[in-house]
Every structure is written in structure tokens, then in C-alpha cells.
Amino acid sequence: MTRSIKVWVLLCGVLLVAGCSGSGGTWGWYVIDPSTDQGMNNIRFLIGGFWATILLSLIAAAMSMVLGLVVALPGMSSNRWVRLPSRVYIEFIRAIPLLPMLFWVFYGLPVVMRSLGMPITIDAFWGAIITLAISDSAFTAEIYRAGIQSIPKGQTEASRTVGLSYTQTMRYVVLPQAIRRILPPLANQFIYIVKMSAFASVIGMQELTRRANELVVTEYRPLEIYTLLILEYLVLVLIISFFVRWLERKMGADESR
Amino acid sequence: MCADRVIEITALDKSFGDFQVLTNVNLDVSLGERIVICGPSGSGKSTLIRCVNGLEQFDSGSISVDGISLSDPGGVDRVRAEVGMVFQQFNLFPHLTVLENLTLGPMKARGLSRADAEAQAMQFLERVRIPEQAGKRPRELSGGQQQRVAIARSLCMKPKIMLFDEPTSALDPEMISEVLDVMVELAEEGMTMLVVTHEMGFARKVADRMVFMDGGEIVETGPPAAVFEAPKSKRFRDFLDKILQH
Numbered sequence: 001m002t003r004s005i006k007v008w009v010l011l012c013g014v015l016l017v018a019g020c021s022g023s024g025g026t027w028g029w030y031v032i033d034p035s036t037d038q039g040m041n042n043i044r045f046l047i048g049g050f051w052a053t054i055l056l057s058l059i060a061a062a063m064s065m066v067l068g069l070v071v072a073l074p075g076m077s078s079n080r081w082v083r084l085p086s087r088v089y090i091e092f093i094r095a096i097p098l099l100p101m102l103f104w105v106f107y108g109l110p111v112v113m114r115s116l117g118m119p120i121t122i123d124a125f126w127g128a129i130i131t132l133a134i135s136d137s138a139f140t141a142e143i144y145r146a147g148i149q150s151i152p153k154g155q156t157e158a159s160r161t162v163g164l165s166y167t168q169t170m171r172y173v174v175l176p177q178a179i180r181r182i183l184p185p186l187a188n189q190f191i192y193i194v195k196m197s198a199f200a201s202v203i204g205m206q207e208l209t210r211r212a213n214e215l216v217v218t219e220y221r222p223l224e225i226y227t228l229l230i231l232e233y234l235v236l237v238l239i240i241s242f243f244v245r246w247l248e249r250k251m252g253a254d255e256s257r
Numbered sequence: 258m259c260a261d262r263v264i265e266i267t268a269l270d271k272s273f274g275d276f277q278v279l280t281n282v283n284l285d286v287s288l289g290e291r292i293v294i295c296g297p298s299g300s301g302k303s304t305l306i307r308c309v310n311g312l313e314q315f316d317s318g319s320i321s322v323d324g325i326s327l328s329d330p331g332g333v334d335r336v337r338a339e340v341g342m343v344f345q346q347f348n349l350f351p352h353l354t355v356l357e358n359l360t361l362g363p364m365k366a367r368g369l370s371r372a373d374a375e376a377q378a379m380q381f382l383e384r385v386r387i388p389e390q391a392g393k394r395p396r397e398l399s400g401g402q403q404q405r406v407a408i409a410r411s412l413c414m415k416p417k418i419m420l421f422d423e424p425t426s427a428l429d430p431e432m433i434s435e436v437l438d439v440m441v442e443l444a445e446e447g448m449t450m451l452v453v454t455h456e457m458g459f460a461r462k463v464a465d466r467m468v469f470m471d472g473g474e475i476v477e478t479g480p481p482a483a484v485f486e487a488p489k490s491k492r493f494r495d496f497l498d499k500i501l502q503h
Contacts (some may be wrong), residue, residue, distance in 0.1 A: 069274060157312050158348035158407075162414055163366030172361060176352050 031221040032228055040099035046228060052237070056128055056207060057194045063133035064193070065186070068140025071140070075145055086141070093138035098199055102131040106203045126201035132193055139189055147182035148174055180251050187244035190236050198233075200246060208232050261288040263418060263449055264309060268358055269318035271304060278304045279315065280473045286418075291450045293460040293481070295471035297496060305470070306420045309451065310340040323417060338366075339465070341411030345423040346395045347403045349395040355406050356391040359413050369412070374413075381409040385439050401432030405439055412443075419443065421452040461485065469493045 032046070033039035075086030095209045106127035113120045122130070151174050159169035201210035212229040261277045264286035271279040278301045286292055294302045307313040308320060311333035322336045329335075350358050359378035363369040369377070382388040385405035387398075395403055404424055411419060421440065425433045437459050444450055444463040454460070460467060460481050467484045469477040469492075477484060477493045488494045 152343055152346075152348075154346055154348035155350065158342075158344065158350070158410075160312070161310060161337060161340070161342040162362030162410060164362060165366070168365050172365060173350055177350075 009013050027223055027224065027237055028221045031215075031219050031224050039212065042219070042225075043228075045215060046208070046211050046225070046232070049206060049211040050232070050236070052125075052205060052207040053197050054196065056132070056200060056205070057190070058196045060129045060132035060136065060197070061190045061193050063129065064136040064140045064189070067133060067137035068144055071137060071141040072144035072148070075141065078146060090138045090141055093134060096135070098131065098135050098196055099202070101135055102128065102199055102203060105131045105134075124200060124203045124205040127203055128197065128205050132196060132200075135192055135196075136189060139192075140186065143185045143189065144178075147178040147183075150181055183248060183251070184244070187240070191240055194236055194240065195233060262286070263288045264307075264324050264451070266309070267319045269305070269308065269315050269320065271301075271308065271313065271315040278337045278473050279308070282473075282475055284320070284468065284475065284478075286449065286451065288417075289447045289449055290465050291444050291448075291463050292466050292468055294451065294453045294468045294470060295455060295457075295460070296476075300470040301473040302468075302470045303422050304339040306342075306422055306451050306453055309418075309420060310337050310342055312342075322436075339416070339417045340420060341414055341416035341418070342410070342420045343404070343407050343411055343422065343424045345426050347395070347400075347407045347427070349403055349407055349410070351395050354392055354394060355387075355398070358395065358406060359410050362410070362414050378409070378413055381412045382406075382478055384412070384442075386408045387397075388433075392405065399432060400428045401435045404432075404436045406427065408436075408443070418449045418451070421450065421454065423453050423455075425454065425456060457485070457497075457501060469496065471496070 030036065030039060032043050034043055071086050071089055073086075074082045075090070077083050090092040106122060106124070108131075109127075110120055110122050155173055155177065156169055160172045164172065197207060201213060203211070208229060212225050216225050219225065229248055262285050264284070265351075266282055266284040269279050272275070282301075282305060284292075284305075291475050294305065304313055306316050308327075309322065311327055321337050324333045325339075326332050347374050349355075349478055350361065353361065356375060356378055358368075359381065360371065360374035363374040363377065364371060379388055379391065380434055381450040382391055385408055387402055390398055390402060390406070395406065398406065408419075408424075424440070425436050428436065433456070437456060440450070440452070440459065441463055450463075452459075452464075464481045466478055467481050468475055469484070469488075477488065477490050484493070485497070488497055
């Protein structure tokens with residue numbers, strides 16, 4: 001992990017130096033050169049999108065985790081009529097590309113709600129969160145299902161014979177064991193959400209990508225600005241990866257205690 | 258209905274798809290009776306005792322435990338409150354300590370306070386002779402110790418009836434006796450027990466009645482002394498020959 005970071009930092013450094021010192025007018029790093037006032041202002045403007053991206057992703061991921069569990073649990077029922085809605089939801093949601101869903105939620109959902117007598121306004125922030133959460137929940141549900149089904153049936157049987165209800169069995173026996181197996185793929189999903197949050201830019205959400213786009217329009221330096229944008233996402237994802245590794249280690253250590 | 262009859266199994270049929278696992282099984286168990294069920298693998302003996310506490314559903318026939326029919330609404334939950342079960346693979350909760358394994362049911366299902374549940378758990382751990390392991394995780398214990406914890410975990414729910422599904426089959430030979438000793442003690446205290454096992458020594462010692470199953474049917478029943486001396490059916494005789502020749 002630390003080694004791959006070093007490689008990246010080195011690569012970026014080389015790019016930057018080459019770009020700044022390069023002649024011929026192909027590179028224009030001045031646009032984000034921190035030694036100049038204008039460059040510094042531009043950087044501040046771009047980095048200002050971090051908070052929105054993080055908040056957006058965190059709330060969407062939290063909602064997706066709850067929604068995913070609500071969808072996954074009936075999906076494992078032995079009764080096919082209980083199972084059916086969960087299956088339909090997963091297949092349906094998984095088939096919709098994120099961008100059309102985002103448009104539908106942002107432009108369409110308020111109209112639907114109004115016609116149902118429940119007028120709501122959805123701003124770009126919540127429109128993006130709802131879309132990301134719903135879209136991701138289909139995948140989260142499948143992750144839960146795989147994790148829960150990997151816990152031997154004997155655990156459920158033993159729980160039931162000592163009198164635990166279905167909910168208690170899930171809460172005290174199955175989920176605490178499944179979470180260790182669910183966590184790595186769930187973290188992957190979170191990284192996916194962070195990256196997909198870039199779509200929120202198209203409905204006007206002031207996050208990382210939107211800010212980069214706005215700056216490109218005024219500065220006409222897409223190469224440099226988008227390079228920085230990619231680096232911004234890279235930093236964000238690396239931080240999440242670090243955190244997840246730490247969490248996994250901590251839980252692994254706990255398990256072998 | 259006989260007053261002290263705690264389990265009544267009548268005309269039980271069950272199939273997994275096309276495969277008929279139980280055919281017209283009838284069995285009554287009296288309070289305090291110890292029954293050992295044996296038979297070749299695939300004979301339906303595990304399925305039968307798993308039906309008794311509702312882990313398996315049956316197609317037709319009826320089971321009632323302590324006067325509660327499994328087919329009644331809520332019957333399964335009420336029956337499970339009376340019936341403890343010990344599995345071949347122990348099925349302890351690996352993420353909890355031994356003590357937590359024993360207190361989970363009493364605290365969550367019975368509403369006991371932690372202090373009461375722990376006091377009771379320690380009492381049962383003493384009975385299965387491993388109180389010193391209370392703070393460990395199941396994986397740190399030997400197979401025999403784990404199975405004794407599993408027995409203690411069931412006893413913590415104060416069951417009237419205990420079901421044992423091949424409790425020693427997954428154990429190394431040197432650990433079998435420590436588990437059987439605990440079971441013999443339990444039998445001597447008057448616990449009603451249904452035990453699926455091939456431990457014929459145990460059967461001779463504690464069983465009031467042997468039940469031999471083959472092909473999903475009860476082929477023969479009787480007191481161990483009688484059936485071991487003179488098995489009536491050829492199938493039972495062949496089975497005994499096979500498992501007793503070593």
C-alpha cells in the first residue's frame with residue numbers, strides 16, 4: 001500500500017515538473033500553480049468541492065447499506081412470495097444506468113410526488129443522494145446476501161433452538177459473523193459511490209467534478225484541471241482504502257482473540 | 258392420551274423432492290424415557306428428531322410435544338421452548354465466548370438479567386466440568402469440550418426434553434467418553450432424551466428403548482437388552498453385525 005502511494009507521488013511529481021517546465025505550450029500548469037495568486041485561488045476553488053463529494057458519498061452509502069439490508073433479508077426467505085419483491089427490486093434497479101436514474105429522480109420524481117398529492121422539492125444534493133443510494137442498494141443487497149448465506153445453517157438452527165427469534169438470530173448471531181466477510185466488498189462499493197458521485201455534477205451539485213468543469217469553462221485548461229481532479233479522487237479513494245484496511249485488521253485481530 | 262406421554266409422533270411422512278425420507282413413522286415417548294435411535298446413514302433418523310423441534314417440516318402426520326401440536330399457530334416456538342438440541346457439529350457461536358454462548362438464549366429469549374444468566378451458565382459449566390473455559394472462544398476448545406459447552410448451552414434453557422443428533426460422530430475417539438459421561442449423568446437425573454447415535458455401549462447403559470430405522474421407517478423397537486440379544490428383523494441384525502464387528 002505505502003509502496004504504491006510512493007510510486008504515485010513520484011509519478012505525479014514527474015508529471016508536474018515536466019508540465020511546469022515544459023515548453024511548446026502544450027502544458028499550462030500556471031492555472032493551478034500554487035505560487036501564484038490566481039493558481040492558488042483556482043486550487044482553493046477546486047478543493048472546495050471535497051466536502052460536498054464526501055458528504056454526498058457518506059450519506060448515500062449509509063442509506064444504501066440500510067436499504068440493501070432491508071432488500072436482502074426477505075430475499076433469503078424460503079417463501080417465494082416474500083422473496084419475489086426483493087428479486088424484482090434487485091434486477092430492476094441493477095438494470096438502470098446511473099445517469100438516466102439521476103435525471104428521473106431529479107426532474108421526474110417531484111412531478112410524480114406532486115401528482116400523488118405529496119409536493120416535494122428535490123435539490124441537487126438530495127437528488128444525487130437518493131439516486132446513488134437506490135442504485136447502489138441493489139449491489140449492497142447482493143453483498144449482504146452472499147455474506148449472510150456464507151454463515152453455516154447450523155448457526156441459525158442453534159439460535160432457534162435456544163429460543164432466539166428471527167430478528168434476534170440475525171442481530172446477535174448471523175450479522176456479527178457475516179459483517180467480517182461483508183466489509184471488504186462493501187468498502188469496494190463505497191469507493192464506487194465516491195466515484196459515481198461525479199455524476200451529481202450534471203444536475204448542478206457543487207462537488208469536485210462540477211467545480212473542475214466550471215473552472216475549465218473559464219480557464220480553457222482541461223488537461224491540467226482534469227489531471228488535478230483525478231488526483232483529488234485518487235487521494236480520497238486511497239484514504240478510504242487505508243481506513244478499510246485498518247478496520248479489517250482491527251476486526252481480524254478481534255476475531256482471533 | 259397417556260398422562261406422562263411428552264412426545265407423540267403419528268403417521269409422519271416427509272420427502273425431499275422425490276425422495277421419501279420418512280414413511281409412516283409412529284413413536285410415543287414418555288416423560289423421563291431415554292430413547293436411542295440408530296440405523297444406517299440416510300435412514301431418516303436425524304430428520305426424525307429434527308422434525309420434533311420444527312427444524313424440518315413434515316408433509317403429513319402429526320407431532321405434539323407436551324400437548325402442543327407443532328402444526329398449531331405458534332406451536333413451533335412453544336415446542337422449542339421445551340426442547341433442547343445438541344448437534345453433530347456443535348454449532349457454537351464462534352464470535353462469542355463460552356459464557357456468552359450460554360447466556361445469549363436466556364437473556365434475549367427469556368429476559369433473564371445478565372447476572373442471573375451468568376450465574377446459571379456457570380452452574381451448568383460446572384456440571385459439564387469446564388467452568389475454567391468460560392472466558393474462551395469455542396475455537397480454543399477441544400471438540401469434546403465444545404460439545405459439552407453445547408450441552409450446557411441447551412440446558413441453560415431448562416428444557417424438558419433433550420434431542421441429540423449424533424453428538425459424538427464429529428469427535429476424535431479419545432473425546433467421545435467425556436461427552437457420553439455427561440449424557441449418562443443427564444439420563445440418570447431423569448431427563449427425557451432422544452439420542453441418535455451409533456454408540457451401542459451408551460445405548461446399552463442408558464436407553465429404555467432402542468429404535469432401529471432403515472429406509473425412512475421404524476423397523477424395530479424394544480429394550481436394548483432384548484434387541485441386542487435377539488434382533489427380530491434381518492435388517493437390524495445386519496446393521497448390528499456391521500457396527501459391532503470392530
